Amino acid sequence: MTVIVAGRVNIFECWESEEVLNAWRAISPRPTYSAEIRDGEVFKHRVSYSGPPFD
Template identity: 50%
Template sequence: MGERKVIVAGWFTVEPEKRDAVVESFRDLIQRARNAPGCLDLAITADPVDSSRINNFEFWESEEALDEWRAVSDPPKQIAPMLQVEVQKHILQSSGPPF
């Protein structure tokens, strides 16, 4: 059996007045990740309902691709403390159409 795809998904919160700056600080990382080998998608976005929440979604071809990216990702310096964090890594056994 081949490598299983990986999803890293969840959210974290920061002070509402700092949220947009935090999201913007990830712009370069997002662009680089989307061009990285094995990255199928990556998004770090402001939540439209909760002014303190930032949503995180990553989709990788394999854990190896994710690990290789993590080794060179060079994330932005933390510009605001995370108040709450709920992010999990999911290793896919199967997937298919959503409907």
């Protein structure tokens, strides 16, 4: 399901492992933004399994 809300941007990232994510964070530059950020939330979710929708 796609929900479009004017003025809202959702960004999702998928990392191979937490170790790979932490290695990237250690060397990556801080993000720069050209738009005003009025509100923000950051969540980390752990997924234990991914696979086809119908087993």
